[in-house]
Amino acid sequence: MRVFVTGASGWIGSAVVDDLLATGHEVTGLARSDKSAAALEAKGAQVRRGDLDDLEGIRAGAAAAEAVIHLANKHDFVNPAVSSAAERAAVQTIGEALEGSGRPLLLASGIAGMTKGRPATEADASPFHGPDSPRGGSENLALEFADRGVHPVSLRFSPTVHGTGDHGFIAVLTAIAREKGVAGYPGDGTNRWAAVHVTDAARLVTLGLEKAPAGSRLHAVAEEGVPTREIAEAIGRAYNLPVASIPAEEVPDHYGWIGAFFAMDLAATSIQTRELLGWTPGGLTLIEDINTGAYGSSTAG
Incomplete structure (x- = not known):
């Protein structure tokens, strides 16, 4: 499958690209620097130059792919509104590019704010809607594209995706x-x-691309x-x-x-994710x- 990956040179994205390539998928990664582009090319991935603000480039990358895995984020924790606005705009752009195609859109999300007093599960809907909410309400925005002929899947990563580097x-x-x-x-x-080790998180993303039904919420949670x-x-x-x-x-x-x-x-738990995908973190x-x-x-x- 031809997969367009944003955040392809990031911490999680690099591991995801490795797993996708090892599984036989073709990868085009979004890269904003010469260093990132060179690293992707060295792995055997193709490169599209640009960043999260290059919406036309993101639109073109999505339109040319058979699936999109959106992992990029500005991670501006001092000015979260900046990150949220960029995230919502990117998801809106990708969703529109894939509209009516039935192609997968997997996007990074998280578990913060899902529940109080108990571990979050995949059945818990995100309470965040609209551009002023955390991450710009991007999870719910993406899932809404299921009604517009897109195959959305939410990737809820643990607060720590750990490993050397x-x-x-x-x-x-x-x-x-x-x-x-x-x-x-x-x-x-x-x-x-x-918590989840980065290699286990990457394996989950590939399995989610290959197996997860539209509208799935997957938990990248090992502990x-x-x-x-x-x-x-x-x-x-x-x-x-x-x-x-x-x-x-x-x-x-x-x-x-x-x-x-x-x-x-x-x-958070990942019981449903493990059963759905046959994912066994190790x-x-x-x-x-x-x-x-x-x-x-x-x-x-």
């Missing part, structure tokens, strides 16, 4: 711990984060919820740092923009990754 949330928390001289956790540290205290303890071991609770009122100042996320309970757990040096250690450079 990850520069996401766990890397940020590690950097804060080193800067502050303490591996902290919010409050009593019992709030949890779902239902790792307590934030255990995450902090692992970071503390890696850097020989003390571990301590950060009182709720101090979380914003201690962590900055990531504090709001680290204080959330972001647990990568390292989050704590194993931290323990084995995926995020550096006191002896690492």
Whole structure:
């Protein structure tokens, strides 16, 4: 299948491109830099130059493909409205390009805000609608294209998609711990984060492309919820740092923009996804990754 991938050179996107190519699919990746383009070409993928603001380029890439996997995001956590607006515009553009074709549109989403007091499941609809909501309401926008002849599938990634080379949330928390001289956790540290290894996440995306019915919500979740205290303890071991609770009122100042996320309970299950796709994650757990040096250690450079 000819697949157009946005975010193809990103952390998750790079692993997805590898898995797609290994499975025999043809990939065209959106690349905004010479470095990203060269990396994609070296893997055997084709390149379309552009970025998330190049809507005409995205439209052309989608129109020329048999399927689209939309993983790009600006990830501007300081100015989330900027990221949300760009995300909604991209999904709208891709959906319109695929309208009436029956072709798949898989898009990255998340589990934050789905539920309170229990793990999120695939049956939980996103509460976010409209351009002013998180991610610009892109999950619901994409799923609405099912009525317009598109085959949408939501990819709900765990808050941490971890592994060696990850520069996401766990890397940020590690950097804060080193800067502050303490591996902290919010409050009593019992709030949890779902987690998945990046190779398992990539395998799920390919299986979702090949097997998921239109309108599916897939959960890239290998671990239902790792307590934030255990995450902090692992970071503390890696850097020989003390571990301590950060009182709720101090979380914003201690962590900055990531504090709001680290204080959330972001647990989720993937029972339905595993049954639907035959997906069996087998990568390292989050704590194993931290323990084995995926995020550096006191002896690492």
